Amino acid sequence: xxxxxxxxxxxxxxxxxxxxxxxxxxxxxxxxxxxxxxxxxxxxxxxxxxxxxxxxxxxxxxxxxxxxxxxxxxxxxxxxxxxxxxxxxxxxxxxxxxxxxxxxxxxxxxxxxxxxxxxxxxxxxxxxxxxxxxxxxxxxxxxxxxxxxxxxxxxxxxxxxxxxxxxxxxxxxxxxxxxxxxxxxxxxxxxxxxxxxxxxxxxxxxxxxxxxxxxxxxxxxxxxxxxxxxxxxxxxxxxxxxxxxxxxxxxxxxxxxxxxxxxxxxxxxxxxxxxxxxxxxxxxxxxxxxxxxxxxxxxxxxxxxxxxxxxxxxxxxxxxxxxxxxxxxxxxxxxxxxxxxxxxxxxxxxxxxxxxxxxxxxxxxxxxxxxxxxxxxxxxxxxxxxxx
Numbered sequence: 001x002x003x004x005x006x007x008x009x010x011x012x013x014x015x016x017x018x019x020x021x022x023x024x025x026x027x028x029x030x031x032x033x034x035x036x037x038x039x040x041x042x043x044x045x046x047x048x049x050x051x052x053x054x055x056x057x058x059x060x061x062x063x064x065x066x067x068x069x070x071x072x073x074x075x076x077x078x079x080x081x082x083x084x085x086x087x088x089x090x091x092x093x094x095x096x097x098x099x100x101x102x103x104x105x106x107x108x109x110x111x112x113x114x115x116x117x118x119x120x121x122x123x124x125x126x127x128x129x130x131x132x133x134x135x136x137x138x139x140x141x142x143x144x145x146x147x148x149x150x151x152x153x154x155x156x157x158x159x160x161x162x163x164x165x166x167x168x169x170x171x172x173x174x175x176x177x178x179x180x181x182x183x184x185x186x187x188x189x190x191x192x193x194x195x196x197x198x199x200x201x202x203x204x205x206x207x208x209x210x211x212x213x214x215x216x217x218x219x220x221x222x223x224x225x226x227x228x229x230x231x232x233x234x235x236x237x238x239x240x241x242x243x244x245x246x247x248x249x250x251x252x253x254x255x256x257x258x259x260x261x262x263x264x265x266x267x268x269x270x271x272x273x274x275x276x277x278x279x280x281x282x283x284x285x286x287x288x289x290x291x292x293x294x295x296x297x298x299x300x301x302x303x304x305x306x307x308x309x310x311x312x313x314x315x316x317x318x319x320x321x322x323x324x325x326x327x328x329x330x331x332x333x334x335x336x337x338x339x340x341x342x343x344x345x346x347x348x349x350x351x352x353x354x355x356x357x358x359x360x361x362x363x364x365x366x367x368x369x370x371x372x373x374x375x376x377x378x379x380x381x382x383x384x385x386x387x388x
Contacts, residue, residue: 190336237292
């Protein structure tokens with residue numbers, strides 16, 4: 001990639017990151033607003049709160065929920081930007097840089113969850129002169145959204161090759177590796193966005209005294225630290241995957257997620273907030289690294305499939321299938337953000353606690369680690385004898 005091409009790629013990446021950031025801000029508004037609603041006079045059951053948290057994630061993953069779901073559901077449109085953005089950015093960078101570029105683009109978006117969870121409590125209290133005004137949680141982002149829309153129109157480029165045509169999408173959908181990677185991405189990104197959404201509520205349920213902290217005339221929630229940790233870890237997961245292989249990093253990430261989830265379950269009875277917070281930050285760290293490494297695996301897998309089938313790794317067909325796969329996998333992975341809150345909700349409804357949910361998560365992560373190792377750490381003819 002020449003100097004001019006590199007500058008164009010970086011310019012598109014910068015504006016893509018900004019747009020993704022605001023998309024995630026909107027997507028995750030309800031994760032923190034839900035915790036503030038009781039103080040604003042709304043009486044909600046635990047199940048209703050989990051539905052308000054998870055419904056925008058469901059919409060962001062599908063973008064097919066009827067318009068009549070109105071205010072709670074429309075937040076999901078912010079999450080829908082992710083698939084098209086990632087599919088677009090993958091065309092701007094060569095194979096050796098895709099992990100870092102996709103990681104930065106995604107991290108910029110993921111960071112929106114952390115910023116929303118930090119900023120919203122401050123804005124709805126300080127901006128309302130010490131009272132609580134939840135409507136400010138949305139209005140404060142409108143000027144930045146308008147700037148992002150202008151920047152995308154003015155400074156981002158359309159690529160003639162960046163088209164996920166029907167043939168490319170259909171070919172990607174026929175690949176069993178697309179569905180395997182979608183499952184793995186549910187485990188990494190789905191866990192990140194799901195736990196980011198419920199973390200404020202989990203803190204409020206388990207440690208209400210730490211749910212919000214008064215700083216001056218504003219209110220701050222420490223829940224933003226989880227999404228912040230996962231967001232910052234994501235590009236480094238991609239960079240590490242560039243160097244030692246996406247499958248190896250993904251296996252390590254799932255192993256860490258398994259261990260930390262078990263530790264969370266075993267230490268919950270100790271009722272120690274700082275231990276709880278520390279373990280969850282480790283969980284977010286592992287999720288973030290896994291997000292970057294699983295995404296790095298996708299273009300490598302489709303390149304290997306192209307080489308194994310046609311002996312041509314860098315054909316437009318392989319690139320288009322990979323771009324289509326990136327979008328499809330990101331959409332499917334988003335469903336994990338719906339599953340996590342609903343599994344926690346079901347566990348709470350059935351047992352009055354979250355133990356059963358966390359044991360289930362730990363078992364799922366262990367199975368995903370084994371699946372990744374069995375398929376992608378063993379040279380196979382179907383993948384041109386490559387370890388991904």
